[in-house]
Structure formats: structure tokens, C-alpha cells
Amino acid sequence: MADGSHGHTLYFHTHSAVHRAAPHHKVAALVGFVLVVVATPREWVAAFAAYLAVLVVVIAVAHVPFGYIARRMVVELPFVVFAVLMPFVAVGPRIEVAGLSLSQAGLWAAWGLLVKGTISVIASLTLAATTEPHQLPGALARLRVPAQLVQIVTFMVRYLDVVSSEMRRMRIARESRGFQARSLSSWWVQARAVGALFVRAYDRGERVHLAMLARGYEGEGRR
Amino acid sequence: MSTTTQPGPALQVEGLAYAYPDGRQVLYGVDLTVARGERVALLGPNGAGKTTLALHLNGILTAGAGTVTVAGMPVGKKHLRDIRRRVGIVFQDPDDQLFMATVRDDVAFGPANYGVRGEELERCVVEALELVGMLDAIDQAPHHLSLGQRRRVALATVLAMRPEVLVLDEPSTFLDPAARRELVETLDGLDVTLLMVTHDLPYALQLCERAVILSDGVIAADGPTVDVLTDSALMARHRLELPFGFDPRAAMAARR
Numbered sequence: 001m002a003d004g005s006h007g008h009t010l011y012f013h014t015h016s017a018v019h020r021a022a023p024h025h026k027v028a029a030l031v032g033f034v035l036v037v038v039a040t041p042r043e044w045v046a047a048f049a050a051y052l053a054v055l056v057v058v059i060a061v062a063h064v065p066f067g068y069i070a071r072r073m074v075v076e077l078p079f080v081v082f083a084v085l086m087p088f089v090a091v092g093p094r095i096e097v098a099g100l101s102l103s104q105a106g107l108w109a110a111w112g113l114l115v116k117g118t119i120s121v122i123a124s125l126t127l128a129a130t131t132e133p134h135q136l137p138g139a140l141a142r143l144r145v146p147a148q149l150v151q152i153v154t155f156m157v158r159y160l161d162v163v164s165s166e167m168r169r170m171r172i173a174r175e176s177r178g179f180q181a182r183s184l185s186s187w188w189v190q191a192r193a194v195g196a197l198f199v200r201a202y203d204r205g206e207r208v209h210l211a212m213l214a215r216g217y218e219g220e221g222r223r
Numbered sequence: 224m225s226t227t228t229q230p231g232p233a234l235q236v237e238g239l240a241y242a243y244p245d246g247r248q249v250l251y252g253v254d255l256t257v258a259r260g261e262r263v264a265l266l267g268p269n270g271a272g273k274t275t276l277a278l279h280l281n282g283i284l285t286a287g288a289g290t291v292t293v294a295g296m297p298v299g300k301k302h303l304r305d306i307r308r309r310v311g312i313v314f315q316d317p318d319d320q321l322f323m324a325t326v327r328d329d330v331a332f333g334p335a336n337y338g339v340r341g342e343e344l345e346r347c348v349v350e351a352l353e354l355v356g357m358l359d360a361i362d363q364a365p366h367h368l369s370l371g372q373r374r375r376v377a378l379a380t381v382l383a384m385r386p387e388v389l390v391l392d393e394p395s396t397f398l399d400p401a402a403r404r405e406l407v408e409t410l411d412g413l414d415v416t417l418l419m420v421t422h423d424l425p426y427a428l429q430l431c432e433r434a435v436i437l438s439d440g441v442i443a444a445d446g447p448t449v450d451v452l453t454d455s456a457l458m459a460r461h462r463l464e465l466p467f468g469f470d471p472r473a474a475m476a477a478r479r
Contacts, residue, residue, distance in 0.1 A: 154322075162366065208320075214281055215333035215336060
């Protein structure tokens with residue numbers, strides 16, 4: 001932790017107008033943009049091309065390499081698999097494509113899911129690449145998100161690193177004792193590790209609460 | 224947040240007994256009086272109830288029997304807010320204490336709970352961070368700091384409340400020698416009553432003129448730190464051992 005190798009793998013550190021923009025403007029822009037994308041009828045192909053062009057311009061202005069965004073798009077993979085399956089399983093009039101019988105309705109559905117999902121994921125990754133995680137709670141508070149929700153996000157941002165490095169240390173300790181996650185039976189070990197991690201996270205939550213009480217916290221959200 | 228001086232000792236614990244809700248009793252009648260400005264090391268083996276005792280001092284735990292008095296005020300619902308400002312506890316794991324996204328927000332958390340706002344709050348934060356030599360980190364995220372730095376920031380979060388009594392739970396754990404020395408220098412410069420819970424006997428000797436041993440839930444010994452540490456029969460009885468090669472008398476002589 002001291003060596004500056006931060007856990008926030010989504011943030012791309014550089015200086016640009018997009019990085020400098022107020023976080024609450026960026027969050028509001030993202031939510032608005034995604035809502036517009038999702039609400040666009042999937043037959044309006046030109047509109048999606050325009051959305052993508054907007055994103056490309058924003059990413060270029062932000063000096064974030066396209067490859068950086070592309071590599072992080074693997075989170076979308078489960079949706080892609082689902083979308084690819086659709087033309088095969090959907091019903092209705094079918095067309096022949098390269099010897100395969102595909103459902104027309106399924107093809108449109110797959111297109112709609114893929115294009116809306118991809119554009120939204122790129123937009124979200126762009127926000128994540130240009131906004132440091134600790135700026136988000138403040139942005140949400142300025143957007144009048146309820147204080148309790150903001151507090152939960154604050155805690156998540158703060159302790160994600162702690163819990164994930166705890167998880168890493170536990171894994172290293174397991175592996176140091178010769179454990180290798182290979183066979184099916186190792187799932188029991190993994191499940192217990194997750195259980196132990198949950199208990200530790202819960203205990204930590206209680207200790208954090210005590211430390212807050214010790215500094216005069218009385219349950220109400222400040223700001 | 225004026226530090227009005229009140230009569231009586233800084234801390235007074237009388238006949239304090241406590242059992243956890245699951246029935247496990249930890250404290251069996253603790254008596255301890257700490258005068259203003261005194262520095263006391265609270266020693267004892269693992270599981271002796273040191274942390275449990277510390278959590279009574281600002282009313283996080285409520286005495287099963289006996290009383291705890293801070294600056295003449297009994298610790299209880301009525302004075303809880305005031306007592307938590309006067310008695311600052313620095314917890315063992317700074318990750319439990321530092322929960323905000325930036326060092327500034329974290330140090331501001333305590334005073335803000337007591338209604339300090341705006342420029343005064345900022346001044347509070349800057350002063351506290353200056354005391355621990357961490358002003359440069361004010362805009363950083365706590366998890367980007369080293370452990371020694373996080374411990375000093377955790378100390379700052381409590382100092383920002385301008386406590387009269389500072390309770391430190393194992394402050395030297397996992398610190399490298401340089402970070403230990405820096406923490407000693409920081410603590411040495413503070414004008415507060417200090418109660419330090421620790422296993423680290425050389426650290427206790429270095430910082431505290433008086434030491435008490437908590438063993439099996441009672442105070443088993445109380446005296447000048449150098450006398451307690453050199454009483455080998457007493458030490459052995461309570462599972463306390465000096466590090467290899469450490470001679471408290473030689474260490475004291477070397478300091479003078």
C-alpha cells in the first residue's frame with residue numbers, strides 16, 4: 001500500500017478537461033446519457049453510431065487510451081453470451097445466415113442488447129477512468145442522493161481495498177500452506193474462506209462503528 | 224470546545240467489573256486513578272481485559288458494577304457526549320478508525336460531530352495534522368498511506384477533538400523502528416494525560432513514568448515503570464517478559 005500501487009484499477013491517472021470536470025456533473029451526464037441510450041428504439045441504427053462517436057470524442061479529450069477502456073470491457077461478457085444465444089433460441093420468422101437458421105426477432109433483440117449494453121458500459125468506464133473513487137460520494141451528495149445511501153457508498157469506497165487486500169492475504173496464506181484451487185473439493189475451502197472473510201468484515205464493521213462512537217458520532221449523517 | 228479544568232483526577236476507576244453479554248467475565252473489580260498530566264502504561268498478558276477497560280473510559284461499554292469518573296463526571300448517559308470529547312481513544316488498527324475517503328474528512332469527523340464548522344474546523348484539522356507531522360497527506364486517501372502514517376493520522380483524528388485524556392491501544396504494533404521513534408516524539412510533545420495499553424515493555428518504559436499491570440481482570444501491580452519491569456518475580460507471575468537483552472535500568476541510565 002505504501003508503494004503507491006493503488007487498488008483502483010479503473011482510474012486512469014492523467015490530466016485533462018474531463019478529469020477536471022466537476023464529479024457531480026460527470027455523474028449526472030452519465031446517468032442522463034445512459035437513460036437516453038436505453039430509451040432509443042433499437043431500429044435507429046444511426047443514433048447509436050452518433051452515441052458511440054460522442055463517447056469516442058470524450059475518451060480522446062480525456063487522454064485515456066482506447067485499449068485501456070477496451071480491456072476493461074470484459075465485465076460485459078456475460079451479457080454478450082446471452083445476446084449471442086438469442087437469435088438461436090427466439091421464435092418467429094427465421095432467416096438463413098451462412099447456413100444457420102436464425103430468428104429475426106432474436107437478431108434484433110441481440111443487436112439491441114449488445115449496442116445499448118456496450119455503449120452504456122463504455123460510458124461508465126469512461127466516468128470511472130476519469131473520476132477518482134473518493135470523489136463519488138461528494139458528487140452523489142451534491143446530486144441530493146439520500147445521506148444514508150451516500151454513507152454506504154463512502155464506506156464501500158473506503159473499505160473495498162481493505163477487504164480485498166484481506167482476501168488476498170488470506171489466499172496467499174492458504175497457498176503458502178500448499179493449497180491449490182484445482183479439484184471440485186477445493187470449493188469447500190473457498191466457501192469457508194469467503195465465510196471467514198464475511199465474519200472479519202462484519203467484525204471490522206463493528207470496530208469501525210465503535211471508533212466512530214468514540215469520536216462523538218450519534219448516528220446522523222453529517223453534511 | 225474549551226478545555227475547562229475541573230477538580231479531581233483525570234481518570235478514576237473504582238471497583239469496575241464487567242462481563243460480556245455472552246457471560247464471559249473480563250473485569251473483576253478494577254481500581255485505578257490517573258492524575259492530570261500523568262502518563263501511565265497499562266500492561267498485561269493477552270486477554271487480561273486491557274482493551275475492555277479502555278472501552279469503559281469513554282462509555283462505549285457500560286460498567287456492570289463500579290464506577291468510572293472522568294474529570295469529576297461519572298461516565299454514563301448524562302455526560303456521554305462531553306466525556307467522549309474529553310477522552311480520546313486511538314484504536315489498535317488504524318483501518319478501523321480511518322473510514323473516510325480523505326485524511327481531511329477523517330480528521331474533521333470528530334470535531335464536526337461536536338458542531339465545529341467552516342474555517343474553525345479546517346484550523347482544527349490542520350493543527351492536528353501538524354502535531355503528528357502529516358499535514359502533507361491532508362488530501363490523500365487513508366488507504367494510500369503506510370501503516371506508520373495511518374497510525375499517526377488516526378492519532379490526529381483524536382487530537383483534533385482536543386482531548387484531555389488520550390488512550391492508546393497498542394500504538395507500537397507493527398511499526399518499524401523509525402516509525403516507533405517518530406510516534407514517541409509526537410506523543411512526547413503533547414500536553415495530555417496519557418494511558419497507553421501495550422505489550423511493548425521498552426515502549427512503556429520510554430514513554431510512561433508509571434506502569435500498572437492488569438491481570439485476570441484486576442490491577443495486580445502499580446508503580447514506577449522501571450520498578451515494575453525489574454521485579455522479575457512479579458513479571459513472571461503475570462506472563463510478562465522483557466525482550467531478549469533488554470535491561471530497563473541500563474536503558475534509563477542511557478537516557479540520562
